[in-house]
Amino acid sequence: MDYKDGDRVGRGGFAVVDAVDTDDYGLVAKKTLEPIQQILEEVGIDHLTKRFDREVRYQSELTHPNVVQILSFNLAAVPPYFYMPLAECSLKDELENGELSADEIRRALFDILNGLEHIHAQGYIHRDLKPGNVLKLQNQDKSYRYALSDFGLISATNSDTTTLTGSNAHGGSRNYSAPELLGGFGRATSAADIYSFGAILHDFFAPGMRRIPYAELSAPGDIGAVISKCTKTNTVRRYSAIAGLRDDLFNAIEGEQQEFATAREEELINLLEEDRELTDEEWDAVFIQMDDNKQAGDSNVNYFRAIGKARIEELQRDAPDLFNAMGLEFAEYCQVGTFNFDYCDVLVNKLVMFYDGANIELKSKIAIATLVLGVSHNRWHVEYKFAYMASSEISDELAKRICVEAKVQSVDFFDLLGRWSRSINASVAGLHVEIQQHYAGSS
Numbered sequence: 001m002d003y004k005d006g007d008r009v010g011r012g013g014f015a016v017v018d019a020v021d022t023d024d025y026g027l028v029a030k031k032t033l034e035p036i037q038q039i040l041e042e043v044g045i046d047h048l049t050k051r052f053d054r055e056v057r058y059q060s061e062l063t064h065p066n067v068v069q070i071l072s073f074n075l076a077a078v079p080p081y082f083y084m085p086l087a088e089c090s091l092k093d094e095l096e097n098g099e100l101s102a103d104e105i106r107r108a109l110f111d112i113l114n115g116l117e118h119i120h121a122q123g124y125i126h127r128d129l130k131p132g133n134v135l136k137l138q139n140q141d142k143s144y145r146y147a148l149s150d151f152g153l154i155s156a157t158n159s160d161t162t163t164l165t166g167s168n169a170h171g172g173s174r175n176y177s178a179p180e181l182l183g184g185f186g187r188a189t190s191a192a193d194i195y196s197f198g199a200i201l202h203d204f205f206a207p208g209m210r211r212i213p214y215a216e217l218s219a220p221g222d223i224g225a226v227i228s229k230c231t232k233t234n235t236v237r238r239y240s241a242i243a244g245l246r247d248d249l250f251n252a253i254e255g256e257q258q259e260f261a262t263a264r265e266e267e268l269i270n271l272l273e274e275d276r277e278l279t280d281e282e283w284d285a286v287f288i289q290m291d292d293n294k295q296a297g298d299s300n301v302n303y304f305r306a307i308g309k310a311r312i313e314e315l316q317r318d319a320p321d322l323f324n325a326m327g328l329e330f331a332e333y334c335q336v337g338t339f340n341f342d343y344c345d346v347l348v349n350k351l352v353m354f355y356d357g358a359n360i361e362l363k364s365k366i367a368i369a370t371l372v373l374g375v376s377h378n379r380w381h382v383e384y385k386f387a388y389m390a391s392s393e394i395s396d397e398l399a400k401r402i403c404v405e406a407k408v409q410s411v412d413f414f415d416l417l418g419r420w421s422r423s424i425n426a427s428v429a430g431l432h433v434e435i436q437q438h439y440a441g442s443s
Contacts, residue, residue, distance in 0.1 A: 003019040003027065003086060004019060004027075005019060005020060005021040005027065006018065006019065006020070007019040009029055009086070009087075012150075013035065013036050013039050014033065014034075014035045014036075014039065014048060014051070014052070015031050015032055015033050015034055015035070015052070016031070016032055016034045017029050017030065017031045017032075018030050018032070019086055020083075022083065024071075024072070025071050025072075025083060027086055028071060028083045028084065028085060028086050029083065029084050029085065029086045029087065030081055030082075030083055031081060031082055031083075031084065032079055032080070032081040033048065033049065033052045033079040033080050033081070034079060035048050049080065052075075052080055053075050053080070055150075055151045056070060056073045056075060056080075056082050058124060058151055059151040060073070061122065062118065062119060062122060062124070062151075064114070064115060064118040064380075064384070065114075065145055065147065065380045065424065066111045066112070066114045066115030066118065066145065066146065066147050066148065066380075067115050067118060067119065067147055067148050068084050068085065068087075068135055068137070068147045068148065068149040069084060069085060069147075070082050070083070070084055071083040071084060071085070084149070085137055087135035087136055087137055087149075088135075088136045088137065088138060088144070089135075089136050090131065090132050090133075090134060090135055090136065091108055091131040091132070091134035091135075091136065091146060091200075092130070092131035092132040092134075094108075094136070095131050095203055095204075105204055106253060106341075106342055107144075107145075107146065107341070108134065108146045109200075109201070109204075109249065109253075110246070110249075110250075110341065110342050110345055111145055111146035111147070112129075112134055112146060112148065112197065112200070113197070113242050113245065113246050113249070113345075114345065114380070114381045115146075115147060115148040116129070116148070116193055116194075116197065116242055117242040117243070117246075117381075118384075119148070119193075120190045120193070120241075120242065125188050125189065125190055125192060125193060126148060126151065126193050126196075127181070127188050127192060127193070128150060128151075128173060128176075128177075128196075129148070129176060129193050129196035129197060129200070130173045130175070130176040130196065130199075130200070131200060131203060132150075132173075133148065133149050133150040134146050134147070134148060134149070134200075135147050135148075135149045174213040174214065175199060175211060175213050176195075176196045176199045176200070177192070177195075177196065177213070177214060178191065178192040178195035178196065178214070178231075178235075179195075179214040179215065179233055180192065180235060181214075182214055189235065190241075191235040191238045192235075194230050194238050194239050194242075194245060195230060195231050195238065197230055197245070198217060198226070198227050198228075198229075198230025198231040198238075199217060199230075199231065201219075201223065201226065201227045201230065201249075202217045202219060202227050202231075205219050205223045205224075205227070206218075206219035206220075206224070206227070215231075215233070216228065216231045216232055216233055217230075217231045221252070222251070222252035223249075223252040223253065225248075225252070226245070226248050226249055226252050229245075229248070230245065243309070243349040243352075244309060246345055246346060246349060247308060247309075247346050247349065250342050250343060250345075250346045251305075253342070258302065260302065261293075261298060264289065265289065265302060268285060268286050268289055268303075269302050269303065269306050271285075271286070272286065272303070272306040272307065272311060273306055277314055277318075278314070280319075283315075283319065283322060286303065287322065287325065287326075289303075290303055290329065294329075300329070300333065301333075304329075304330055304333055304350075307326065307330070307350070308350075309350075309353060312326075312350065312353045312354065312357075313353075316357040323354075323357065323358075324358065324359060324361075324362050326354075327354035327358055327362045327365075327366065328362060328365060330350065330351070330354060331351065331354070331362070331365045331366045331368075331369040332365075332369070334347050334348075334351060334369045334370070334372075334373050335368070335369040335372045335373060338376075338377075339373075339377065341377065341379055344373060344374075344377050344379040344381070344382050345379070345381045345382070347373065347382075348370060348373065348374070348379075348381065348382040348385045351366050351369065351370050351373075351385070352385055352388075352389075354366055355367070355370075355389055360397060360398055360401050361401070363389070363398055363401070363402075364398065364401040364402045364404070364405040365405060366389065367386065367389040367390055367402050367405075368402065368405050368406055368409060368411060370382060370385055370386045370389055371383075371386045371390075371411075371416055371417075371420060372411070372416065374386055374420065374423075375416050375419045375420050375423065378423060380423065380424050383420050383423055383424045383426075384424060386420065387424075387426060387430065387431070390402060390431045390432060390435050391430065391431060391432065392430065392431065392432050392433070394432055396432075396434060398432075399432035399433070399434035399435050400434050402434075402435060403434060403435060403438040406438070412442075413438060413439060413442045414439060414442040417431075417435075417439045
């Protein structure tokens with residue numbers, strides 16, 4: 001949308017958003033505390049001011065492309081305000097106008113998950129996730145991304161805040177709020193955000209189906225199973241983390257008929273997808289077939305897609321040698337392949353699982369594979385995972401091994417780290433000092 005200085009961008013129950021032209025940032029959105037009269041009378045300005053203050057301070061700590069950035073703020077002003085990037089529109093606008101293509105729907109959903117995963121990793125809960133709070137922002141290259149906004153109900157994990165308004169009215173959005181929030185917002189965990197995401201999925205994939213607020217939702221097909229698991233009334237039956245939800249969502253949306261090279265491959269893939277632990281003989285059969293495929297120059301993509309969290313944990317616990325062997329093969333697959341954006345996010349979740357349980361050799365190879373995967377696909381979610389794998393917190397031995405691995409593989413560390421830094425606006429100075437020195441020496 002073409003906004004100009006002074007345009008009213010939005011009005012909610014608690015605040016207004018205007019387009020303003022600033023010296024420092026150009027045309028941006030200014031959000032100002034300005035509650036409607038009903039809410040002001042019910043709650044009082046002191047409580048609302050504290051809520052606005054909390055929104056600004058928490059959101060300022062969340063630095064991620066899929067979280068709306070606070071550019072600057074003035075909480076001492078009367079009324080207080082803050083500046084943020086000016087959005088093209090909200091996801092709600094696009095839903096109502098029916099403007100989204102299938103690819104744009106995928107981008108929106110996976111961007112939301114990436115933002116949520118970052119919020120949860122920092123110990124926060126959004127508590128008011130809905131399409132109106134997902135904004136469409138333009139990148140420097142004129143492409144678009146979706147980012148989470150409106151953190152007025154955000155809380156730190158285990159917050160003692162039980163209500164957010166005097167009567168708990170206007171707290172959350174009934175078509176997107178989890179059933180446990182009916183008893184008070186202090187009960188919210190990250191599972192409440194997962195419920196809200198399931199409700200957003202329902203908007204996209206079951207728009208004509210009856211919607212009962214605060215209830216379990218459903219829809220046909222594989223995507224319906226994801227919606228149902230997101231919105232279970234019993235929170236422990238929902239997804240426990242974004243990673244598992246992302247994997248299932250990708251597989252449900254992909255929806256393509258899987259092709260098998262042989263009947264034996266189909267048999268083994270079905271075996272991997274069974275809900276039970278495999279015997280030693282069954283694992284041996286899987287690895288023998290994967291080795292045969294590699295020798296013949298055939299793809300093992302079906303095996304890598306079938307190896308999920310439970311299988312990775314099973315190998316780590318029961319067969320460490322096979323865990324390392326699978327991790328090495330998977331790292332190579334991720335480093336040399338070409339994938340779509342959504343699948344990159346799925347792949348890096350598995351890379352992190354291998355990394356967390358790996359020996360120093362495998363950790364170093366996974367770190368390099370993650371860097372190459374993220375930079376070659378320009379995928380922020382992956383690039384942030386490399387920052388974790390190469391941070392100042394890792395051991396000196398691992399940092400040195402990552403540098404050695406880069407040399408052995410003839411990886412252009414200077415080029416890759418430079419592109420990584422520019423892509424997510426991160427400083428190489430945040431990485432381990434050994435990696436910093438290797439980067440400086442490779443220039």
